[in-house]
Amino acid sequence: MDTDLMIRVYPFFIEAAYVTVQLSVLTCLLGLACGTLGAMARLSRLAPIRWIAATYVSLFRGTPALIQIFILYFGGPQIGINLDSFAAGTIALGVNIGAYMTETIRGAIISVDRGQAEASRTLGMSRAQTMRKVILPQAARMMIRPLGVNINALIKGTALVAPISVIELTYTAQRFIGSTYKPFEMFLLAGILYMIIIYVVGQGIKWLDRRAQIV
């Protein structure tokens, strides 16, 4: 193993890891927003809104995320959407993971006992109040762990923006493999950084989950 080379190139990987972290955070926030909206829409009283949400989930989960990124980045300009690769990658990935999060959040909401909603309605709360004050606080606790699974997948999924040349970890590894012909060393550098990011996020989610359970 060429450790000299690894020491020489690792600053580039650290910089790339920052980009991966930025991508992960922004994608996660957008995904949570899409997921929450999607879950509300999936549980709406209005059938057309339910259908739109179901179609969103089905289309975005039924096609590869890579293709969705390509459609937005390469196809976007044809319909007047001009985004740089970072923005296109973040938006496409966020909307994609949002479809998975929609199902996670919906699952947590419908797992809250029916009696809770019925009791709140009987006590005179509106549907929105019931959702906000009774159902969501209980569901939020249950969705932390499954959302953690989604977040773990999205961190690894940020590698998909490498083909549109966002200079993140996988792109950096690919570029250095091409210029140094040292695939194992470059894989190791990028791999360790991915695992550190995933480990830290995983610990954070575990901590949140534990706190949420005590209350």
Add this chain to the structure above:
Amino acid sequence: MGLDFTVVPEYFGILFLGMGWTIAITIGAGLLSFFGGIVFAVIALYGHWVIRLPFRLLAWLFMGTPLLLQLFLIYFGLIEVGIDLPAFIAGVIGLGLHFAVYNSELIQASILAVDKGQYEGARTLGLSRGQTLRRIVIPQAVRAVIPPMGNNMIALLKDSALVSVIGVAELTLAAQQAISRTYRPFEFYIAAAACYYVINLCLEAGLRRLERRIAASR
């Protein structure tokens, strides 16, 4: 430049060929991930620690890093050690091993959940350890995890798009070929997405039937 989907039918040939390759990769990598998953699970549970430890490390690496990065490692790594495989084979190996690790986790849990009495009964009847595993425990364990392994198959189908970056001429790369001639990325990526969606629907329907048959045979 407006949208013009009328150019798409001209390239149906290329797209269908790409679809064929996508299906071939999914089947090849699917089989590898299925049998590889069983082998990995048995090693993880019953292997000598000298083999078990490196496997544990490998599984940990494969689950903690992106598939795309692994594909680069396998494709360029094999060339580096002097094995120059066609991109298709490298893609099948990369995808197959990646999902074998995920399947192995499912199968391990399932093997441990098989009733101990089954194992004891088989041993009492004179079957060897290997026979008991092969004929009694593993068939029951695998059957129980068909539904979650089906989900992995669906993920595998979608992730097969990633092998386009190492040059496998599957659906995504086929769309890119059509785009390089027509300069119409939107139309052709939408067409490719539609193809994936259709294959996905077929796969889902097939898996549902399989699950029903397994449920009925119990």
